[in-house]
Amino acid sequence: MNTAAISEAACESAEHRLRDHHRIVLLTDGFSSPFLAKTAISMLRYRTADIAAVLESNVQAKTAQEVFNTGGDVPLVADLAQVPDADAVYIGIAPPGGNLPPAWRPILLEAIRRNIDVVSGLHDFLIDDPELVQAAEESGSRLIDVRRNRYRQIASGQPFRKGCxxxxxxxxxxxxxxxxxxxxxxxxxxxxxxxxxxxxxxxxxxxxxxxxxxxxxxxxxxxxxxxxxxxxxxxxxxxxxxxxxxxxxxxxxxxxxxxxxxxxxxxxxxxxxxxxxxxxxxxxxxxxxxxxxxxxxxxxxxxxxxxxxxxxxxxxxxxxxxxxxxxxxxxxxxxxxxxxxxxxxxxxxxxxxxxxxxxxxxxx
Amino acid sequence: MNTAAISEAACESAEHRLRDHHRIVLLTDGFSSPFLAKTAISMLRYRTADIAAVLESNVQAKTAQEVFNTGGDVPLVADLAQVPDADAVYIGIAPPGGNLPPAWRPILLEAIRRNIDVVSGLHDFLIDDPELVQAAEESGSRLIDVRRNRYRQIASGQPFRKGCxxxxxxxxxxxxxxxxxxxxxxxxxxxxxxxxxxxxxxxxxxxxxxxxxxxxxxxxxxxxxxxxxxxxxxxxxxxxxxxxxxxxxxxxxxxxxxxxxxxxxxxxxxxxxxxxxxxxxxxxxxxxxxxxxxxxxxxxxxxxxxxxxxxxxxxxxxxxxxxxxxxxxxxxxxxxxxxxxxxxxxxxxxxxxxxxxxxxxxxx
Structure with missing residues (x-):
C-alpha cells in the first residue's frame, strides 16, 4: 500500500476521511498556550463529541476545560497508551511557519505503529517525512496533510448566484x-x-x-x-x-x-x-x-x-x-x-x- | 547525474546559469502573437546579443523584427538543426495557466538529446516530466524551471534602509x-x-x-x-x-x-x-x-x-x-x-x- 499515493488523493477529498474520526487524540504536548494551541481549542469547542483526549503531559490539570477553558470533561493524558481505542491523532497547534516540534516524532511514530491515523495542518507535510511514511506503509495508518494541495484553478471573475x-x-x-x-x-x-x-x-x-x-x-x-x-x-x-x-x-x-x-x-x-x-x-x-x-x-x-x-x-x-x-x-x-x-x-x-x-x- | 537534484539546486541560484547562455533559441512555434509571446519579445529587446534565433515555423518572415517589432536581424528558424551552436532553448511564451503546448515535446526532446539546456517559466515544470528528465539524464542537458521554488520565508515587516x-x-x-x-x-x-x-x-x-x-x-x-x-x-x-x-x-x-x-x-x-x-x-x-x-x-x-x-x-x-x-x-x-x-x-x-x-x- 502506497501511503504517499493515498495521501495525495486524500488532499482533494479529505472530507471523506476527517469526519470518520470519532476517537480523536489532540496533540498539544508542551504547547498548550491559547495562541499556539488554537487548533486544539477550536476542535474541543466544535467537535467535542469526537475528542477522546488531549495529549498534554506538561500540566497538572486533569481535564481540557481546566487548561483550555473549553472541552468540558475531555481528559488530559500523558501517553497515547491511555487511549486504547483512539482512531486518530490530530496535531493541535498552529505555530508560525508551521513546523513539526521535534519532540513529537516519537509520539507520531507510536500512533502510526498502532494503526492510528495522523492528521496535520502544518506546512511541513507528514508525507514528505520518509520515517513516518515508512511506518505508515507498514501499519496501514493514514497520514493526512490538511494543507497539502495541488490546486491550479485560475479565477474567472464570473458572478455567483445572487441568492447565495x-x-x-x-x-x-x-x-x-x-x-x-x-x-x-x-x-x-x-x-x-x-x-x-x-x-x-x-x-x-x-x-x-x-x-x-x-x-x-x-x-x-x-x-x-x-x-x-x-x-x-x-x-x-x-x-x-x-x-x-x-x-x-x-x-x-x-x-x-x-x-x-x-x-x-x-x-x-x-x-x-x-x-x-x-x-x-x-x-x-x-x-x-x-x-x-x-x-x-x-x-x-x-x-x-x-x-x-x-x-x-x-x-x-x-x-x-x-x-x-x-x-x-x-x-x-x-x-x-x-x-x-x-x-x-x-x-x-x-x-x-x-x-x-x-x-x-x-x-x- | 541526477538532473532533478541539479534543477532543485538551480531553482535558488538560477542566476549562475541563466547568464551563462549566449546562443539562445527562443521557442514560440505557433504562438507568436504579442500577448502570448511576451517572454520572447522581452528577451529579444533586453538580451538581444544572447539570442541566436527564434524557432517559429508558422510565419513567412525571416527576422524577429518583422514578427515581433523588436530583435533586429535575429533570424527565425523552422528547425533547431539550423542553430548548430545553440546553448539553450528558452520557452518564449506565457500562456494563462502556464501549460506546455503538447506539440513542443519533440522540439524539447531534440534539444535535450543535443545537450542543449532548456529554460522554462511555465507552471508545468520540466523536471516533473519523466520523459524529459530521462533524456536530460542521458545527455547531461540542464532543465531549468524558473518558476520552481521552495521559498518559506515569513515577512518580518521590519523597515528597509531608508536610503534604498x-x-x-x-x-x-x-x-x-x-x-x-x-x-x-x-x-x-x-x-x-x-x-x-x-x-x-x-x-x-x-x-x-x-x-x-x-x-x-x-x-x-x-x-x-x-x-x-x-x-x-x-x-x-x-x-x-x-x-x-x-x-x-x-x-x-x-x-x-x-x-x-x-x-x-x-x-x-x-x-x-x-x-x-x-x-x-x-x-x-x-x-x-x-x-x-x-x-x-x-x-x-x-x-x-x-x-x-x-x-x-x-x-x-x-x-x-x-x-x-x-x-x-x-x-x-x-x-x-x-x-x-x-x-x-x-x-x-x-x-x-x-x-x-x-x-x-x-x-x-
Missing amino acids: VRIHAVGQDCSLGKMVASLEVDKGLRDRGHSTAFIATGQTGIMISGIGVPIDCVVADFVNGTIERFIRQNEEHDFLLIEGQGSISHPAYSAVTAGLLHGAAPDGLIYCYEAGREHVKGLQDIPLRTHQELLKAYEVVSNLRHPCRIIGVAVNTRTLSQDEAMAELERARQEFQLPVCDVYRTGAAELVEAALKLREEVLA | VRIHAVGQDCSLGKMVASLEVDKGLRDRGHSTAFIATGQTGIMISGIGVPIDCVVADFVNGTIERFIRQNEEHDFLLIEGQGSISHPAYSAVTAGLLHGAAPDGLIYCYEAGREHVKGLQDIPLRTHQELLKAYEVVSNLRHPCRIIGVAVNTRTLSQDEAMAELERARQEFQLPVCDVYRTGAAELVEAALKLREEVLA
Whole structure:
C-alpha cells in the first residue's frame, strides 16, 4: 500500500476521511498556550463529541476545560497508551511557519505503529517525512496533510448566484476570532432554519467542518481561483459564511487576505478585532493599523470585485472582565454604528440579524 | 547525474546559469502573437546579443523584427538543426495557466538529446516530466524551471534602509508594460550614474536579469516574506525598481499584487495602463476598474505598510498612431497631474526625474 499515493488523493477529498474520526487524540504536548494551541481549542469547542483526549503531559490539570477553558470533561493524558481505542491523532497547534516540534516524532511514530491515523495542518507535510511514511506503509495508518494541495484553478471573475449571499469575516490581525465568528453566525442561521454553510479556508476550519480549502498553502497565482471554485461548489445555499485569514494590513499574510476577498466576492463583511491588542500578533514591534484605516481598506479592496459593505463587528474580549467587555461592546456600537457582538460571551444574534438584513438588500 | 537534484539546486541560484547562455533559441512555434509571446519579445529587446534565433515555423518572415517589432536581424528558424551552436532553448511564451503546448515535446526532446539546456517559466515544470528528465539524464542537458521554488520565508515587516528607495510598478491589469517600465527607469538611473537594480518578480524578468523571485509561484503564506527577503538582499542600492504583477483589482491575480505591495514596502509607485484597453486581459466580459478607483486602491493598500505615493504614470500606446499616442500622453498629464511617459515611444526621462525627486523627499 502506497501511503504517499493515498495521501495525495486524500488532499482533494479529505472530507471523506476527517469526519470518520470519532476517537480523536489532540496533540498539544508542551504547547498548550491559547495562541499556539488554537487548533486544539477550536476542535474541543466544535467537535467535542469526537475528542477522546488531549495529549498534554506538561500540566497538572486533569481535564481540557481546566487548561483550555473549553472541552468540558475531555481528559488530559500523558501517553497515547491511555487511549486504547483512539482512531486518530490530530496535531493541535498552529505555530508560525508551521513546523513539526521535534519532540513529537516519537509520539507520531507510536500512533502510526498502532494503526492510528495522523492528521496535520502544518506546512511541513507528514508525507514528505520518509520515517513516518515508512511506518505508515507498514501499519496501514493514514497520514493526512490538511494543507497539502495541488490546486491550479485560475479565477474567472464570473458572478455567483445572487441568492447565495456571501459573508466573509475579516480582521485587524490574525488569530483573533474570524473563524469562530463565521461558525457562530452559520450556526445561528441554521438554527433559524436557513440554508447555510461554513466555508473553511484554514487548517483548523477544515478539521472542524471536514471540508474546505487550505488557502494559505495554495500557490499564489491560484489563490483567488481556488476559493472562487469552492464557493461555486456551494452556491446552492442561501448563505455562505467564509472564514477569513490574516488581515489586509498584515505584513506577512495580506496576499492571502486579498485573494480571499476577490475570489469569494463577498456581499458583506464582518470586521473582527481583539480588544486591547495593539501590535501585530507575532511581530511585537509593529503597531496595528486603526479600525478606521482597516474598514476603509476592506471596503475599497472588496468593492473592486463586487459591491460589498461591512455588516457588523465581532469583538474578542478574552482579556477583559465581564464589565469591561460590556463597556467595550457599547463603545464599539458607538464607534462603528453597526451591530456588534462578542460571539463567545453574548452570542451572535445581532450578526445573524445583520446577515438576514443583508440578504433582503441583495435580493431587493 | 541526477538532473532533478541539479534543477532543485538551480531553482535558488538560477542566476549562475541563466547568464551563462549566449546562443539562445527562443521557442514560440505557433504562438507568436504579442500577448502570448511576451517572454520572447522581452528577451529579444533586453538580451538581444544572447539570442541566436527564434524557432517559429508558422510565419513567412525571416527576422524577429518583422514578427515581433523588436530583435533586429535575429533570424527565425523552422528547425533547431539550423542553430548548430545553440546553448539553450528558452520557452518564449506565457500562456494563462502556464501549460506546455503538447506539440513542443519533440522540439524539447531534440534539444535535450543535443545537450542543449532548456529554460522554462511555465507552471508545468520540466523536471516533473519523466520523459524529459530521462533524456536530460542521458545527455547531461540542464532543465531549468524558473518558476520552481521552495521559498518559506515569513515577512518580518521590519523597515528597509531608508536610503534604498523602492519604486514599484503597478497597473490597471496584467500584460501592459509594468516590467518594461521598471527596466527602463532602472536603465535611465544607471545611465545617470546611480546605484540601482531591477528586481524581477516574474519568469520573463528573471530570464532577462538572470536573478529574481517567481512570486506568482510561491505558496501564498510566503509571498510577502519572499519578496521582502529579496529586497533586503539588494538594500545596498540607492534605487530598486520592483517589477509588478497583475493588478490590485484583477479577479485572479490580486493576491500576488497585494503581497508584492506589502513585502516590498515601496516608497513610490509607477502606475501603468494601456490606452484603449477596456476589459481584463483574458476575461473579456469583465470591465477594467477606472484609473481613479485603482489609484485610490493602490494608495490605500500600500500605505497600510509604508508611506507611499504615486510618482508617475507609464502609458502603453501600442495600439495608437503616433499622433494619437502624443494626444493620449497629454490627456494623461492633465488627468493625473503627474509625470507621464510611454517608455517605448518617448523614453523614461520624466519617470527617471520623478524617481530622483522621490529620493530627495525620502531623505529630506
